[in-house]
Amino acid sequence: MRRRIWAAVILLAVLALALRLITIAGDLPQLVTAAHFEELRADHPRMRAFLHRMPKGGDLHTHLSGAVYAERYIAWAVRDAQCLRASDWAILPRPDGAAADQPCGGDPSIVPIADAVSGPRGQTTYDLLLDALSTRWFLPTPAIPSGHDQFFGTFGKFNAATGGADWQATRARMAEMVADQLRQYDADAVQYVEFMVTLLEGEERRQLAQAIGAETEPAAMLAALQKAGLAQSVAVRAQEVAELVGQIDVLLDCGSERRNPGCGVTFRFIAQVNRNGAPADVFTQTAHAAALIRAAPHIVAGLNYVGPEDYRVSLREYRTHMKWIGFLTGKDVPVALHAGELWLGLVPPPDLDFHIREAVEVAGARRIGHGTAIAFERDMAGLLTEMRRRGVTVEIALTSSDVILGVRGKEHPITTYLKAGVPVVLATDDAGVSRIDLSNEYYRAARDHRLGYERLKSLARNAITHAFLAEDEKRRELDRLDRSFAELERSVADEQPWGVWLRAVVRGVVLGAL
Ligand SMILES: [Zn+2]
Structure with a gap:
């Protein structure tokens, strides 16, 4: 028995x-x-090589101007005969009406960039310029005491090479920048990208903002913008971004086969709003972005607020900004927001405990950029539960948090989010300024946070599942990713x-x- x-x-x-x-x-x-x-x-070198080859789905958090490596900006500035100011390494546009023998004007410290990076000291100047336009080899000095300051300081230095504040110049340069990026993403096994870009610049933006006058109520501010021609401006911009997509296709020589490098990478734009402007300016950008997304959702897929979250305007106006976003985007416009890109000491404690929650609850953000300061939020556990329930995704940029906030290793909350079941994606933020790529961020997640293959694969899938794409587009991209x-x-x-x-x-x- x-x-x-x-x-x-x-x-x-x-x-x-x-x-x-x-x-x-x-x-x-x-x-x-x-x-x-x-x-x-x-075997870390082999792990890097593996992650370079591994499909990484998408990069949902990349600022186009910060994504371009300085070498490209210098090449474009040389081609366009721009100037270099030696005192702070800023690339400057060629002044109008300059004399032929003084193409960069009368100030001897401002010289043609082509001259500065050639000749016997050319290589040295070139190297120092690369350092100034990025965080390469950065060491704190009394003048630039932190990675935070070096990082944000670079944007003003290369701004002229991106087209500056002139929309038409920016638009032409954007096509080249995007084409470059798509080739790079292709090489890095990334199939989908959402580029944050400024789509309302210069005089047009200033004039629209001026129309708001003394109004302070959102409904009245929006009415003033509509009276000043918001709809017409948006219609023109929608047409222009559609043309831009066509130009990018031509630059990559995609044709019908779409076999050339970069042609297989699907992309969308996210309209970015500089959060540190005057109230009328920020409101105008937000209203314009929301309207543009409604007009051209298959090209401009969402909205984000950019610029240092710890600057005075952003801190002072944070709650107002969140209300405006909620009011202007309703339930139909996808919103991703930099929130909690902060740390204790960078700002005082009262500024640390509500940014992520208000971005989710008031502005209706579907995705949070960084979310590094989650530990300082009031009722962190409750907020994490709410984010999981709503499917609010956190876009984590490990190198960026390290460079800008000094937050790395066990201090970083990536594991906290994962354990709480909050959807997470890995992103580059500003690959050119930080001199990284998306594979590097996967590598850091594996090396520093012990994420295994299955977890990394699920993060890659998240980058499609939580993309600002229509459902049928997501299914197509997911099929593609699963095949890869x-x-x-x-x-x-x-x-x-x-x-x-x-x-x-x-x-x-x-x-x-x-
Ligand atoms: Zn960012």
């Missing part, structure tokens, strides 16, 4: 094991890839010795038993 019971128990165990093996058979390439990835923890992953896993699994397969099977069986 006893022997029969034992035989039955053993038979049941064998059956359960066989059943489990059949269940995991379909997942075997993924399990083997995950087991291989764990081996790579002891299947291809990678098949090829990685084929390369592995039997020991890795065995470990993968054991792990699959054990995970199933838990």
Whole structure:
């Protein structure tokens, strides 16, 4: 009798094991890839190479002007005969009506950039200029005491090379910048990007803002803008961004086959609003962005507030800004917001405990940029639960948080968000200024936060699931991503010795038993 019971128990165990093996058979390439990835923890160069090859879905948080490496800006500035001011390494436009023998005007410290980076000292100047236009080799000095200041200071220095405050010049340059970026993302196994760009500049913006006059109520401010021609301005801009997409296609030489580098990367724009302007200016940008997204949702997919969150205007007006965003975007305009890109000491405690919550609850943000200061929010646990329930996604940029806030390693809340079930994506923020790429951010997540292959794969999928795309577009992109992953896993699994397969099977069986 006893022997029969034992035989039955053993038979049941064998059956359960066989059943489990059949269940995991379909997942075997993924399990083997995950087991291989764990081996790579002891070999960082190989882990980097693996992550470069791994599909990374999308980059949902990248500022176009901060994404371009300084080498490109210098090349464009030389081509356009722009000038360089040696005192602060700022690229300047060529002054109108300058004499032929003084193309950059009479100030001897401002010289043609082409001259500055050529000749016997040209390489030295070029290297120092690259450092000034990025965070490369940055060391604090009394003049620039923090990574935060160096980082934000670079934008003013290369602004002229991006087209400056002139919309038509910016538009022409944007096409080149986007084309460059798409090629780069292609090489980095990224299939989808949302670029933050300024789509309302200069005189047009100033005139619209002026129309607001002394109005302070959002409804009255919006009415003033509408009377001043908001709809016409938006219609023209919608047409121009559609043309811009066509120009990018031409620059990449995509044609109908879409085989050239960059042509396979889907992209959208996010209209960015500089949060540190005067009230009428910020309101105007927000209203214009919301209207543009409604007019051209397949090109301009969402809105974001940019500029240092810790600057005085942003801190003082934060609650007002959140109300305006809620009012102007309603429920139909997708909103992502930089919120909680702060830390204790950077700002006083009263400014630390409500930014993320108000971005979610008042402005209706579907995604939060950074969210680094979550630990300082009132009722952090309640907020995390609410973010999970609403599906509010956190766009985490590990290098950016390190450089700008000095927050890294265990201080960074990425694990807190993941444990709370809040959707997370990895993003570059400003790959050119920080001199990184998206693979590097995956590498940091694996190295510093011990994320494994399956987790990284889920973050890559999040970057499509939480993209500001229509549902049918998301399905298409997800199919594409799943195909890329299947291809990678098949090829990685084929390369592995039997020991890795065995470990993968054991792990699959054990995970199933838990
Ligand atoms: Zn950002």
